[in-house]
Amino acid sequence: MTTLHASGLHLGYERTPVVHDVSLTIAPGRVTALIGPNGSGKSTVLRSLARLHPIGSGDVTIRTTGSAAPANPAAPAAPATSTRALSAREFARTVTLLSQSRPHPSGLSVREIVAYGRHPHRRRFASLTDSDRAAIDKALELTGTARMADRSVDQLSGGELQRVWLATCLAQETGVLLLDEPTNHLDLRYQVEILDLMRDLADDHGTAVGVVLHDLNHAAAVADDIVLLSQGRIRSAGTCEEVFTAEVLTEVYGLPITTRLDDDTGIVRIEALPRRRRPARATAQLARAV
Numbered sequence: 001m002t003t004l005h006a007s008g009l010h011l012g013y014e015r016t017p018v019v020h021d022v023s024l025t026i027a028p029g030r031v032t033a034l035i036g037p038n039g040s041g042k043s044t045v046l047r048s049l050a051r052l053h054p055i056g057s058g059d060v061t062i063r064t065t066g067s068a069a070p071a072n073p074a075a076p077a078a079p080a081t082s083t084r085a086l087s088a089r090e091f092a093r094t095v096t097l098l099s100q101s102r103p104h105p106s107g108l109s110v111r112e113i114v115a116y117g118r119h120p121h122r123r124r125f126a127s128l129t130d131s132d133r134a135a136i137d138k139a140l141e142l143t144g145t146a147r148m149a150d151r152s153v154d155q156l157s158g159g160e161l162q163r164v165w166l167a168t169c170l171a172q173e174t175g176v177l178l179l180d181e182p183t184n185h186l187d188l189r190y191q192v193e194i195l196d197l198m199r200d201l202a203d204d205h206g207t208a209v210g211v212v213l214h215d216l217n218h219a220a221a222v223a224d225d226i227v228l229l230s231q232g233r234i235r236s237a238g239t240c241e242e243v244f245t246a247e248v249l250t251e252v253y254g255l256p257i258t259t260r261l262d263d264d265t266g267i268v269r270i271e272a273l274p275r276r277r278r279p280a281r282a283t284a285q286l287a288r289a290v
Helices: 042-049 088-092 110-121 130-142 158-171 188-205 216-222 246-253 280-289
Strands: 002-013 016-026 031-035 057-064 095-098 176-180 208-212 225-230 233-238 257-261 268-272
Touching: 002 042, 002 208, 016 031, 016 042, 016 057, 016 208, 016 233, 031 042, 031 188, 031 216, 042 095, 042 176, 042 208, 042 225, 088 095, 088 110, 095 158, 110 130, 110 158, 130 158, 158 176, 158 188, 176 188, 188 208, 188 216, 216 268, 225 246, 233 246, 246 257
Parallel strands: 031 208, 031 225, 095 176, 176 208
Antiparallel strands: 002 016, 002 057, 225 233, 257 268
């Protein structure tokens, strides 16, 4: 079980600061969703966790234990290691990222693409082992891409290719899975399947899942923990019920937003009303919030 923890992150682009003093934890067996308006810094934070964006100040540490909770609570916790101290191979065996921008390969089969996920576990130029093949088959099965394993990626739709790249991440067999807008370019069915897969990885395999989502209802449906960013700072963090309040969301997004607890599912539902459909009280609420 692996925990990824960020403390006091300050991030920027050249001399322009964009993220200020952000601390968060991606915990094993839990899904943590980073949400916020465009430009709030959520993807920059995720990329810094994956060592793809330089950290101005602060640190990201990783801690690995044998189980989600120590058998003896009084026992000392496993030591945390700064991710900067890990080699590229060591880090890739522990953390993987499904990013928004990925290469579009040509002339390769789906299985060959997914096999790239095994590179951190293989010696240079070594052939695939039985354990490599088992990991690839499992990743194909989990993502529903096994039936297309021998097809060329040139024949795939954008949504199908998205699932192939996710399978590549799963074949890497890491304790931490980071995803940046994984439901982009997917139809409704596959959006739900990706959300289900995130929950399965956390619940059944103890994976620590961190995900950036724009759709607040997707975040409410899948996440245990929510981190709401606004202008590069954490505005609110906690459970869905704690973060998804009409007052906070209206303030952050700058339009009237209502929230309610669905009686059938027990999930918070979020709704933003178009201007011409807003009741007078919603307009008054927005004026107070901003």
